[in-house]
Amino acid sequence: xxxxVRERTQEEKADRERRKIKSAGAMRELMTxxxxxxxxxxxxxxxxxxxxxxxxxxxxxxxxxxPVYPENHGAMCGAAHMNVELCxxxxxxxxxxxxxxxxRGDIGSAITKGGPIGGLPRPTFLVACNNICNTVFxxxxxxxxxxxxxxxxxxxxxxxxxxxxxLAAYSVRQMHEYVSFLEEMTAKEYDEARFMDVAAKSLFASxxxxxVLACNEHRPAPMTCFDAFILMAPIVTLRGTQxxxxxxxxxxxxxxxxxxxxxxxxxxxxxxxxxxxxPVWYEMRNLGKLFMELETCLVADTYTSAWTFEGVxxxxxxxxxxxxxxxxxxxxxxxxxxxxxESLATRFGVDGMIMHSNRSCKPYSLGQYDLAKExxxxxxxxxxxxxxxxxxxxxxxxxxxETRIRDFVENLLLPQT
Amino acid sequence: xxxxxxxxxxxxxxxxxxxxxxECLELWRDPYxxxxxxxxxxxxxxxxxxxxxxxxxLHAAGxxxxxxxxxxxxxxxxxxxxxxxxxxxxxxxxxxxxxxxxDYLEGAVFVQTCDTxxxxxxxxxxxxxxxxxxxLVLPIRMGEEVSLPFxxxxxxxxxxxxxxxAGQRIWDDALEESVHVYNRNRRxxxxxxxxxxxxxxxxxxxxxxxxxxxxMRREKHNEMxxxxxxxxxxxxxxxxxxxxxxxxxxSVCTTPDLFELILELGADVVDDDLCCGHRYFDAFVDExxxxxxxxxxxxxxxxxxxxxxxxxxxxxxxLVRQVMDSGAKGVVFYLQSFCExxxxxxxxxxxxxxxxxxxxxxxxxxxxxxxxxxxxxxRLQAFIETITGV
Numbered sequence: 001x002x003x004x005v006r007e008r009t010q011e012e013k014a015d016r017e018r019r020k021i022k023s024a025g026a027m028r029e030l031m032t033x034x035x036x037x038x039x040x041x042x043x044x045x046x047x048x049x050x051x052x053x054x055x056x057x058x059x060x061x062x063x064x065x066x067p068v069y070p071e072n073h074g075a076m077c078g079a080a081h082m083n084v085e086l087c088x089x090x091x092x093x094x095x096x097x098x099x100x101x102x103x104r105g106d107i108g109s110a111i112t113k114g115g116p117i118g119g120l121p122r123p124t125f126l127v128a129c130n131n132i133c134n135t136v137f138x139x140x141x142x143x144x145x146x147x148x149x150x151x152x153x154x155x156x157x158x159x160x161x162x163x164x165x166x167l168a169a170y171s172v173r174q175m176h177e178y179v180s181f182l183e184e185m186t187a188k189e190y191d192e193a194r195f196m197d198v199a200a201k202s203l204f205a206s207x208x209x210x211x212v213l214a215c216n217e218h219r220p221a222p223m224t225c226f227d228a229f230i231l232m233a234p235i236v237t238l239r240g241t242q243x244x245x246x247x248x249x250x251x252x253x254x255x256x257x258x259x260x261x262x263x264x265x266x267x268x269x270x271x272x273x274x275x276x277x278x279p280v281w282y283e284m285r286n287l288g289k290l291f292m293e294l295e296t297c298l299v300a301d302t303y304t305s306a307w308t309f310e311g312v313x314x315x316x317x318x319x320x321x322x323x324x325x326x327x328x329x330x331x332x333x334x335x336x337x338x339x340x341x342e343s344l345a346t347r348f349g350v351d352g353m354i355m356h357s358n359r360s361c362k363p364y365s366l367g368q369y370d371l372a373k374e375x376x377x378x379x380x381x382x383x384x385x386x387x388x389x390x391x392x393x394x395x396x397x398x399x400x401x402e403t404r405i406r407d408f409v410e411n412l413l414l415p416q417t
Numbered sequence: 418x419x420x421x422x423x424x425x426x427x428x429x430x431x432x433x434x435x436x437x438x439x440e441c442l443e444l445w446r447d448p449y450x451x452x453x454x455x456x457x458x459x460x461x462x463x464x465x466x467x468x469x470x471x472x473x474x475l476h477a478a479g480x481x482x483x484x485x486x487x488x489x490x491x492x493x494x495x496x497x498x499x500x501x502x503x504x505x506x507x508x509x510x511x512x513x514x515x516x517x518x519x520d521y522l523e524g525a526v527f528v529q530t531c532d533t534x535x536x537x538x539x540x541x542x543x544x545x546x547x548x549x550x551x552x553l554v555l556p557i558r559m560g561e562e563v564s565l566p567f568x569x570x571x572x573x574x575x576x577x578x579x580x581x582x583a584g585q586r587i588w589d590d591a592l593e594e595s596v597h598v599y600n601r602n603r604r605x606x607x608x609x610x611x612x613x614x615x616x617x618x619x620x621x622x623x624x625x626x627x628x629x630x631x632x633m634r635r636e637k638h639n640e641m642x643x644x645x646x647x648x649x650x651x652x653x654x655x656x657x658x659x660x661x662x663x664x665x666x667x668s669v670c671t672t673p674d675l676f677e678l679i680l681e682l683g684a685d686v687v688d689d690d691l692c693c694g695h696r697y698f699d700a701f702v703d704e705x706x707x708x709x710x711x712x713x714x715x716x717x718x719x720x721x722x723x724x725x726x727x728x729x730x731x732x733x734x735x736l737v738r739q740v741m742d743s744g745a746k747g748v749v750f751y752l753q754s755f756c757e758x759x760x761x762x763x764x765x766x767x768x769x770x771x772x773x774x775x776x777x778x779x780x781x782x783x784x785x786x787x788x789x790x791x792x793x794x795x796r797l798q799a800f801i802e803t804i805t806g807v
Contacts, residue, residue, distance in 0.1 A: 093764050094763055094764035094767060094768070095760070095761075095763075095764055096760040096763070098502065098754065098755045098757075098760060099757060099760055099761060100757070103761075130557060133532055134531055134532050134557065134724060134757070134758070135532070135757055135761075137557060137726055138723070138757060138758055138761035138762070139761065141726070141729045141761070142761060142764075142765070144729050145729055145765055151729065153557065153558055153726055155556050155557050155558045155564065155726075157529065157554045157555065157556055157557075157567070158529050158535050158554050160552055160554065164570075164574070166566065166567055166570035166571070166574075167554070167567065169566070169567070170556065170563070170564065170566070170567035173563050174563060177563055333539050334536070334539040334540070334543065335539075357500055359500075359502045362502075362503060362531075362532040362533055362536070362757070363532040363535065363536065365500060365502075366499060366500060366503055366532070366533060366536035366537070366540070367536045367539055367540055368500075369497060369498050369499070369500075370498060370539070370540055370543055370544070387500075
């Protein structure tokens with residue numbers, strides 16, 4: 001190797017090191033500690049609840065229950081390329097391949113204790129909220145039969161237009177019911193002061209997360225949404241704790257520093273795109289490389305911002321939280337979704353959008369064809385829809401998808417009709 | 418009257434029954450030309466997809482609710498709006514609407530049962546130009562105090578939407594009258610099922626006569642069922658070979674093929690757990706309380722669609738009761754491909770039917786855009802043979 005080349009590779013290495021997001025290490029530590037604690041609690045008298053990603057977790061934290069997220073675990077199994085074998089276990093028990101692969105993988109893992117961390121700790125009860133899909137309550141019914149434990153369903157009917165009062169009232173009634181359910185499960189009394197503290201921390205962490213995501217409005221973007229997919233784990237799983245607040249304060253500082261120093265996540269950022277839907281977990285690395293090669297940064301997405309809550313009334317924390325959880329992104333009509341997409345596109349200055357049509361997620365995916373057209377109509381930017389599945393790689397055609405993405409990016413500069 | 422007279426009466430009755438059943442079967446095979454004719458005759462049809470639709474409210478407003486259960490067809494328009502991984506009911510119904518094949522409708526009602534229906538409503542509204550579009554959002558928690566007030570409000574909101582479209586109020590007495598008509602229909606349906614259980618009518622004919630009501634004014638259907646029941650009730654079982662009793666569970670049977678094949682293969686449907694069958698007419702609307710509250714209450718306490726929740730065991734317990742009462746020797750699950758609520762329940766229902774009742778089951782998936790009667794036949798035949806031990 002000549003002196004010249006060696007110098008260049010060393011420079012490149014240093015540059016890569018400079019671009020790396022340092023908070024990722026802190027996140028891994030935080031999540032490892034969380035999973036160790038959760039796994040260690042199995043068989044002790046601590047309560048463990050399996051809970052859906054969009055469900056109100058704050059009451060669990062306030063009751064000292066350890067929340068465990070099969071969806072987060074599913075993402076982990078997917079990223080580790082281990083979810084297909086877990087899905088096959090469930091399929092062997094009669095669960096159709098057309099069911100959500102998070103659910104199939106989770107049922108498989110419950111049976112075999114398979115996956116990168118040897119399965120999740122056994123739950124003492126279950127909490128499912130259908131604000132993200134109606135799959136979850138069927139999936140949790142199966143878990144309730146399998147583990148023979150109680151299931152609480154927080155039912156959030158679909159919101160068309162503005163949230164109607166009778167729907168909000170239904171959510172509020174259930175929030176109170178949820179608290180009573182937890183009192184019964186844990187044999188503890190509801191402590192409002194404790195709940196207020198948890199809610200405040202949750203809100204604070206969520207505000208920090210929102211600020212972190214907003215950092216990507218800057219050019220060059222300090223991270224891609226693939227980084228956000230990784231960094232979002234604590235806001236999904238542990239919001240309401242001080243550690244999460246501290247963690248996102250660290251992330252925010254890092255992002256601000258990157259902006260000041262002009263450190264972008266990509267060596268060169270030519271195009272900026274919006275991502276729609278859950279990540280293709282098993283393909284993040286390859287897609288990441290492809291976008292880097294195409295000098296294209298995925299600067300924002302519709303997924304990670306689902307955990308940026310607003311409008312909690314400190315006087316009525318239970319009530320206002322009930323309303324917030326009912327109006328999340330996947331529980332609103334296409335017009336409201338289009339508004340949200342348009343606002344992200346404008347704020348982040350994107351050149352187009354990539355939509356993951358996710359076989360495993362009907363509420364997220366059905367309607368995307370119409371949303372894509374609406375996006376182009378409103379912004380004049382193109383949209384590409386790719387067919388995949390969030391954790392079942394058997395539905396993924398890499399060659400075809402990479403070709404389509406390349407073509408799409410190459411055509412970005414062409415005027416849109 | 419002499420003996421010959423009885424025989425002649427019996428023969429005439431049998432002919433009359435056959436005429437009714439044949440008409441119903443024809444409707445079932447392809448209801449759409451008939452729906453277009455309804456419009457020409459001055460009716461105002463509104464499409465409904467779901468057994469939870471409070472049809473009484475539409476009926477009271479002078480509209481005629483008609484059930485859309487998809488169609489066997491290849492898609493020309495829907496693929497531009499819906500992915501291939503949702504059910505063929507949604508895909509073929511949307512396709513018909515976009516192709517202009519349903520232009521005789523005033524519009525359609527979308528009841529939020531599953532994720533597909535919830536999004537289909539938006540897609541339909543955005544891409545069609547029907548004058549009426551109704552939404553009814555349901556809770557998933559049925560039969561629990563916490564959800565009833567919400568459901569009552571939704572029914573009221575739905576009624577206001579219909580009134581707005583109709584341009585006039587729906588008076589309570591008109592609604593009460595419609596409730597009465599539909600309750601009568603439910604009572605007649607119960608009698609029809611009893612007649613089937615007694616062997617006075619076969620499963621195919623009974624289902625055809627029940628379904629016919631989806632595509633006509635309900636008063637007319639009541640009359641028709643009444644005429645039919647007068648002729649078959651008490652007639653006793655028709656003589657003939659012993660048939661293998663089966664129960665069919667699932668969502669809807671868009672075509673009569675499944676029931677026809679079951680008959681052809683020496684079996685018969687003795688009961689069902691279908692949303693176009695037993696689940697459709699289960700439970701009455703209480704005529705002594707306010708109609709909106711009573712309509713909500715019925716939806717809330719009737720047998721669940723698997724897209725709703727009562728307790729984690731309710732579907733199995735009900736299925737067990739039905740299998741025991743009907744004497745079914747096998748269960749055929751007839752589902753839409755990609756129908757998550759049904760697909761999630763399959764493994765436990767099948768396993769427990771086998772383990773606790775020793776009742777075998779078969780799963781058949783329906784995809785209307787690639788419908789194959791031959792395949793259906795092969796699988797049914799093998800299943801029926803395992804039961805008879807041939």
